[in-house]
Amino acid sequence: MLFRYQASNRQGERLKGEIEADSPLQARQRLREQQLQPLSLQLMGSGQGRFFRRRPLSAAECTLLTRQLATLVSAALPLEQALLALENQTTRPAGRTMLHAIRQKVLEGAALADAVALWPAIFPPLYQAMIAAGETSGRLGSVLEQLADYSEKTQNIKSKLTQALIYPLLLTLVALGVIALLLLTVVPTVVEQFVHMKQVLPLSTRLLMSISDKVRLCALPLLLVLLLAAACAHKLLQQPAYRLRWHRAKLRLPVAGRIVLDLNLARYARTLSILSNSAVPLLEGMHIGATVLSNQFIRQQLQHAAERVREGSSLTLALEQTQLLSPMMRHMIASGESSGEIDSMLTRSADIQDNAFISQMTLAVSLFEPLVVIVMAAVVLFIVLAILQPILQLNNLTG
Structure with a gap:
């Protein structure tokens, strides 16, 4: 193993470097053999080392x-x-x-x-908390099995999300590429032939020529502006206040907001379920469950719910005050809390939210794909008609 160290020599100078050893104890011993007093020792890969940068x-x-x-x-x-x-x-x-x-x-x-x-x-903290609970309770094997099941379900959801998004994104890129190619290369070459004839061109052709000229003139500046705007937005989203506003705004989007909410609530319910089933205290489980969420606003609301539970509120009431849970999820958690079967009810709630997420994603993709095809077909049809109309007029004149 490779360790990064800070040590002082006999003159009191602070030195930095790396040392090879089989354990931290051996690394410190080797430093002392070099007449160095170890001040700090860090395994390369455990924190800021290079193994950590690459998983x-x-x-x-x-x-x-x-x-x-x-x-x-x-x-x-x-x-x-x-x-x-x-x-x-x-x-x-x-x-x-x-x-x-x-x-x-x-x-x-x-x-x-x-x-x-x-x-x-x-x-992540979920692994650490569950492993600690498994070691304390003597059920480390079963806890690790639950962790493996949880990881597999998480990967399956990510895989379905990726598969659902690949085709629409590729379709959009191809559509934009084809339209840009037509406007930047094909249209100027074809329409230029009609301009030399000094004939009055149809409105659609003049409009197409205007669009083509503006695209050629503004394409590069517009691309630079978009890149600059994206960089500024990325910089702003690094600040917690702006990131919180953006994550809250995402929940208001017509279809995407419901998808984000269902995905985060399913992850929270499943995490809280396996933590509770592993004998992790409810309050600690709520805090850990909130940390695994990707949406900052949902995470904040659920952390507030954990604080209300700490102050003596019931789990059902604390989660209901977040106004995030669906009626079905609230009912199931309330039933589980009153019957003492909170673990199983949280698991069922997570399954329901996963199914809702998949349904919403399928609906969004099924609506988006034909919409892109229709828009692309309409744009190409407009370009073709704008080019054909002068040709038909010329044929009529020569006839």
Whole structure:
């Protein structure tokens, strides 16, 4: 393993560098052998190191790793041996380094939850909290199985979202490309022949010529303006206040707003369900569940709900005051809270929200695809008619 260190020498000078070692203890020992006093030591890949910049494991590999670890732990294999087995079978060097570091932390007496916390980009707070709860309750194997199931469902939703968006985006790009090609190259060449004849051109042809000229003159400046506007918008969205306003505005969009809301609520309900089922306290589970959401406004509202629960409010009332939940979801959570089956009701709510998300996405794509085709066909038809009308007029005159 490679460590980045800060140390001081005998003259009191502070030095920085990197050192190779099998464990943090060995790294400190090697620094002392060089007559250096270690001040800080950081595993390359655990925080700001270069392995962290490039993910040691992909999401699919992390899910498979979690599933394999759950199987080994459930088979009563000691945790250190299970981690060693996973380390030996991992083909990616960065992933093997990460597993070796986790195993070393466990051998030094650290809990698995503390060891995986060194890689927050791969093991988010949800993983850390559930693993900690599993270690405390002695149900680490079953908790890891739930984590693997959760990861698989999350990846399936992302895959469906990607598959649903690929075709409309490609269709839009092709449509814009064809129209731009016609306006910038084909139209000027064809229409120029009619201009030399000094005949009165039809209104559609004159309009097409005007549009073509403006596109050729303004295309590059407009592209630069759009790029500048996109850069400014990206900069503004880095500020929490503007990002919160934008995320709140997205929820007001006709179809996309419902899709964003259903996706975030499904993720929240499923996260809260598996945390509660893993013996994580409800209040802690609500805070962790809010952190996994992508929409800042929804996250803020659910964190306010957690504060109301901390002040003594019921879960149903606290979530109802956010005005985000659908009537069905409110009813199911209220039923689960009153009957003591909150875990199963949250799981069912998550399933319902997932289905609603898929339905809304399917509806949006089914509406968008024919709309793009119709718009493209109308534009191309206008271009063709604008070019054909002078030709027909010329044929009539010569006839």
